[in-house]
Amino acid sequence: MNGMDALEAMRTIGANRSYLTKDVPDEVVYDAVESARFAPQGGNRQPVRLVVVRDRAKKERLAELYMPWWKAYFDAAEGGTRNLGEYASARKALMAANDFAEHLADHPLIIVVCAKLDALHITDLEHDRPSVVGGASIYPFVQNLCIAFRVVGVATTITSLLVGSEPEVKELLEIPDGYLTACHVVAGYPAKGFPKKLTRAAVEETVFIDTFGNSIAAPDAATE
Ligand SMILES: Cc1cc2nc3c(=O)[nH]c(=O)nc-3n(C[C@H](O)[C@H](O)[C@H](O)COP(=O)(O)O)c2cc1C
Numbered sequence: 001m002n003g004m005d006a007l008e009a010m011r012t013i014g015a016n017r018s019y020l021t022k023d024v025p026d027e028v029v030y031d032a033v034e035s036a037r038f039a040p041q042g043g044n045r046q047p048v049r050l051v052v053v054r055d056r057a058k059k060e061r062l063a064e065l066y067m068p069w070w071k072a073y074f075d076a077a078e079g080g081t082r083n084l085g086e087y088a089s090a091r092k093a094l095m096a097a098n099d100f101a102e103h104l105a106d107h108p109l110i111i112v113v114c115a116k117l118d119a120l121h122i123t124d125l126e127h128d129r130p131s132v133v134g135g136a137s138i139y140p141f142v143q144n145l146c147i148a149f150r151v152v153g154v155a156t157t158i159t160s161l162l163v164g165s166e167p168e169v170k171e172l173l174e175i176p177d178g179y180l181t182a183c184h185v186v187a188g189y190p191a192k193g194f195p196k197k198l199t200r201a202a203v204e205e206t207v208f209i210d211t212f213g214n215s216i217a218a219p220d221a222a223t224e
Contacts (some may be wrong), residue, residue: 012196013156014198017100024154028149036141041136050111063104066161100157114180120133121137160184
């Protein structure tokens with residue numbers, strides 16, 4: 001895999017906030033999707049379609065649509081992080097995301113992830129909670145795509161705020177009826193390289209054995 005294994009790629013995909021202006025050519029996109037398309041999906045129904053936007057006017061329109069959603073999020077989040085020393089890293093991430101939003105049209109690619117509605121095998125519509133199973137036929141493909149890009153040095157950020165403007169995005173890109181938008185992947189060569197260490201929940205907080213809450217034990221270093 002071009003000198004990088006899958007585990008290293010997974011551990012060093014952060015939400016990349018600044019990009020070089022260097023283009024990501026179609027052949028790089030093609031090669032990444034050539035691997036990403038092997039993602040699983042319910043009933044193997046192949047619901048995912050990608051619209052790769054590099055046209056400046058279209059990116060500007062996407063940026064314009066994104067901004068009100070971002071501003072609302074930012075204002076709420078900023079209120080929570082302002083003047084709080086212990087949240088310095090959260091605040092730094094927020095300001096980087098703000099910069100990312102303000103330059104959205106400058107990032108090389110905005111990939112609009114679409115899915116064919118009747119090809120999603122949705123098994124959780126009857127519960128008294130939001131349905132999520134449809135996404136399980138979409139997002140493994142998206143993560144595969146991010147990993148495939150990462151392996152060849154292309155950085156990404158997954159965003160979902162713009163899904164709020166789905167009707168306008170569909171009109172802009174002529175996405176037909178019967179398709180939804182699931183998220184957007186901004187992609188480009190990173191201006192500041194890839195992260196070495198990401199902040200995530202520990203395995204013990206995430207994995208339980210037999211009963212929820214019964215944390216898995218870390219392997220004994222001596223027996224590893
Ligand atoms: C489903 C999903 C939706 C997201 N939506 C947005 C978004 O709309 N705007 C944004 O700036 N970042 C968005 N992000 C990026 C997250 O903020 C980022 O993955 C998270 O803060 C971890 O950042 P790190 O990888 O740099 O540690 C989204 C990520 C995911 C997985």
